[in-house]
Amino acid sequence: MGTNAQGTKSKGPAPTVDQINADRITQLANQYWAPYTIENHLPFDDNIVEVIYLREISGSNFAIRRIMMLEFSQYLENYLWPNYVTSKSSHAHMMSIVVMINEKFRERVPAWQPFRKLPEHFPGFFQQMLEACLMNEPSISLREQTALLVFLNHCFNSMEVELIRDQVKRLVSLSMWVSLQQGRRDQELRCVPKWRKYWKIIQRKDRDNPDQRNKLDWERKFLQRLIVKFMMLLETIQLKDEVNSDILHYCERFLELVIDLEALLPTRRFFNTVLDDCHLVVRCHLSNLPQREEGNLFAQVGSYYFFHCFVA
Template structure:
């Protein structure tokens, strides 16, 4: 009886082993026949490096349209792209600010967010080409706001949410020099340029050391005033104002785009994180207060809607 039991157990193990091998083989076949893996083999997979075709920007456009921004199944496709090393082997090595399209930018942002979601190292990818990061970061900032000329934003609400998440990751990675050098300029004392003169004077009066630094900033501006610098100093305020425009357009009743709700929730997360960090809170808090964001968020119609429960909870945090 014991021998029969042992034989039966061994047979069961063999069947299980073969089943697992079969499942693994099927999975591998599915992967190898997938369009993502075919493109990876042709353009960026390290395993086929000697056989790669020349860089083709249209591939990025195609993948973004068909795989990344296509709809509900995009999460699995993004995961597969991450597994194929799409960001580190193709997107970032070929990024150039002057020629990069919106799809190229968003592909990098979304793939970076996926790495953060999976808790995989991200910044070492960007450190491979650190000279391109300042231009990329500025590209991200510009895509967060409506165009100054047309007042239209070419980014969809889903894309703006992804951009906001990436920005939040940057501010939460201030220990990384690459991030710190770009992010700190947005939340330094110079951002007080966007305050009303009376409010700014009131704040400077309370801390004499800041007044000294402020005078030095003004002196530098007279010597070398650049439009790009002023744009950065007003970025956070403009981002808040744009958010309030979106929030206050939400009706108390009727249809509501879930992507808008998700953006509003993520925006409050972003603000909460900025307030939680000492390097970002010191000067940003005054700008936040000057915009009356918390009060306006609590009084918004979204808080009174069923879809706004989570948003309402975060408004009171």
Template structure:
């Protein structure tokens, strides 16, 4: 039985002949009318984007018609001029690439091999758009994330890999705490020399041209946190015009963002340095402490977060991709527990004697951790988190963040150590 939704997505011969897009395509870019094409008109791209794409919330039938007419290959990219490309122009390319992936087109990026010198500018423009929080519709935010998912899933394509690797290189470790980096260097000693060379280049450069790429994923994560926080019961979502936004749009954005993180974690080339960023940003903890994850509307979000949690704790060596042995996994677990007990011994020698003398089996349970940390005040919990290199050093901004880190730290140790 063919559903109504399926019927709407099917493009028939009659629909093609009667559709406005087909008539415009025949006049400007369709291959079968190449000899009678009118001159290129950049305003036409804006018109098509506003009326046929954005206004219809990227209706699949409309996009399929544009894809069928080779809109990207015959009009958008051949005429692309970086200095003149508008938001609508860039977004039109994004939507068409997403459609190719939806149709499982194996040559989705093939058109960019022509005029490939413009691709870096286009890609950076898309990255800049994805960080904007105003001036974009909810459907545009989701379309941009879908494009990023497709891009990071195409690391085998040279032209795409050249741009995406800038976002997940060792330079993104500049956003880690110094103590966190040192912990990583103890595990992978050869990385310290690589980092020192990279750091010297960043310091010596008069103009740091890579700062945007180095901080991009950090900034995108912060944007996600703000969107997630806006879904809290006491937060109201308002548009630029002051109208209350539909939370469904924000939920879709959160779901798509977690999908992006899952892809980054599941591919070794992107996971290698990003996994440390994921843990340092405490994004899993933010998700687990959010109101969305416990609601009916957040059921898919919950499933995606659980999948992300699985990949984030995957038992492999991030640098080489080698699977860790059972002994190595056990040693990591014991080291985590021992480090926690050392923190208790050093910071609370008198009040936590019972805790730091217990063996591992008596400490690594949720009940044991709740018993020890559940009654602590916020300052004490923060001192623990600081000692374990989970948070920045105690400073003037403590009052603004203690309430969050109180829950964060407890959740962190219960989920990482407790069983």
């Protein structure tokens, strides 16, 4: 059995060749993107991406079997990415790419190779993905938000890939301390004179490029805003009422993301201080989720790994 980004397991035997050939995904692939029918392909159609996302991905509650079929058909390599355009591509198009990359990681196959073709579109795609991470229901479902967290975690764990590193390093550099309270930031900078020097350079560059300030500040505050979003969602969980399983999965995946950011030296150096400034550890300890039976995994992961790693 396999597990998808939302933690659900695939069941039953693998599909037969006849079942694969008769599947509507295979039929669409033959019409639009299968490499063995390339001479007879129909032109790219945005509506096809929308329909596939609504029926096969989101509409199936991210069923692993449907996503596997799309991966088997080379949907990402031959249709999604070659036709992604930053200024025009829809939310469904972006989310479909996210889901397919998560599936590649789940299957433990090379995930980032498709982006080597048309790499110039990756920064725009990454920005669209980041903006979606900070969206809330009803604009975006919790399952979608969870898939985005999983994808973001894959990015941070793939910093050896230049294309990925160029995007994520801006989120965890010294400049992210713009989200700290003034007193806390001054205290931290006094402790390390080298960083204080770099901070002054950052401030000078901001003054020289005021037109870029809003965009840069958005990136610098991204992780802090994501933490705040998580804490607000965590506080919706009551001590006795039924827990929404989608909220539970989101909280678990968020902790996994934070744990990995804390475990990696390139990301921990400055993120650790922002994490502490948000009082995330205390807020997690005081929340209702660890006191519930459904929160056992959340509590175990937090207590034995993340909290100890943070204190150390």
